Amino acid sequence: MSLMADDVKKIAYLARLGIDEQDVGSYAQDLSNMLELMTQMSGLNTDGVEPMAHPMDQVQRLRIDAVTETNQRDHFQQIAPQVEAGLYLVPKVIE
């Protein structure tokens, strides 16, 4: 399975990831090489094998539904690129 330049551009858009036009070809080549490596897995029969998402098959721990965090908005917003009146600013989304 190999990927073309258009595939790479589509994936990059899905990831909202800017890539330089001149690098598109080398990404297509690198990803195709990785996919080729992955075809090794198709030789292994995995019928009936449960997919493993966690090394100890542990499930997410639950906790009591109580407030444990304090409001640190001002503290956290000190490192934000742009804030105003406690809000994060981004370019206008709705005209």
Added chain:
Amino acid sequence: MYKKTIADLAKGLRSGEFSSVELTNTYLDRIKKYSALNAYITVTEDAALQNAAAADARLAAGDASLLTGIPIAQKDIFCTLGVKTTCGSKMLDNFIAPYNATVVEKLNAAGAVMLGKVNMDEFAMGSSNETSFYGAVHNPWGVNTVPGGSSGGSAAAVAAGLAVCATGTDTGGSIRQPAAFCGITGLKPTYGRVSRYGMIAYASSLDQGGPMTRSAEDAAILLQAMAGFDPKDSTSVDLPVPDYSASLANSLKGLKIGLPKEFFGDGLNSEIAAVIENAVNEYKKLGAEVKEISMPNLKLAIPAYYVIAPAECSANLSRFDGVRFGHRCENPVDLNDLYIRSRGEGFGKEVKRRILMGTYALSAGYYDAYYIKAQKVRRLISEDFKNALAEVDVIMGPVAPSTAFGIGEKIGNPIEMYLSDIYTIAINLAGVPAMSVPAGFVNGLPVGLQIIGNYFAEDRLLNIAHQYQLVTDWHQQTPKGFE
């Protein structure tokens, strides 16, 4: 002084031979003197000296742990309150963490003195430290060779005596491979043993922090302070932490060592194979029994990893969007432009490659073929470990197929770079603990022996490594030119 271990220095601090302020100054001077190694991204000189003075007060008051007053380097993946935390990326070049990682909190509470934040591959993605936005780190053992990665700054700093010990993280070999390349001791604990809170995530089901030190005895001391249940990490495991130093002296008589034949195949450099064989013979002298075993699915570890890790990375790194923190592009025209350009400018090439791979593997139509398939292969690899570790106590083999390679040698060929983690990656997929222990040299460059144990058997691994270090002096060798 810079060749001493935590255990030695703790004695000196108590006997009054030197103070923590003196010790800290020694290391700060060395960091400046050998800055060409590029091991540190940020040096926190003023805070280090203040904390050293506080440590001296604690020592005088008799309220000290073994780490009190010991200068340590933190990998720049651990968030440090008020100190820049870059993760080796332009994306976080302006990021001052608003909180401490649990590991940082614990080490601060123990009285360890942070010297600064050490270099690493960008977002821990790399095996040579060359993907860092802050430039490559040099291996103190060889001019123009890589220190390994991603914890390359940690390994180079400890090897060159620019810190007594360091923290590292290991997703596919990032503690063990640089430890091997730089001739130090490194331990990747069982998944869940050390808190991941405040440790910037790469692949969350694989990432694990651990100690990088000059000896197994030091690794036991450092792990003791790092390990333990943390309610702030949803995958932290709630099990008591044993006294890692208490079992170091145990005899190895009757220890069953398994050597997987898949670790000693064609891809392994024959001189490295000879070093590993010598190490295994040393264990036989200590009373161990050796058995050849087979782990047939190990060969699929690299393909499975390069689906699972990029998939998790693409999800984790979606948080870097230029809105709440990190790099933001100039004059975005709309929200999409803000995301695309901020991320495009902030991430380097290897990080982009893995985000693209992961996005593709998780996209509609390919999810089952790649992601689910890789997770099934992961289960079979993990069963290989369970079966092997039911038969033997530990598994031994090489850490890496070669010694440290040259800067620039593999960076242009990603697949070749990925293959340098061929012996370490399967361990992360299974989640078991493993160590790298200095076992010899090939052409003047260090070689690491890998020791792999059962879940939560860190105490056993440390014991096995320590007993070897009592009868060998590979771990005491230091690179020339750093006196």
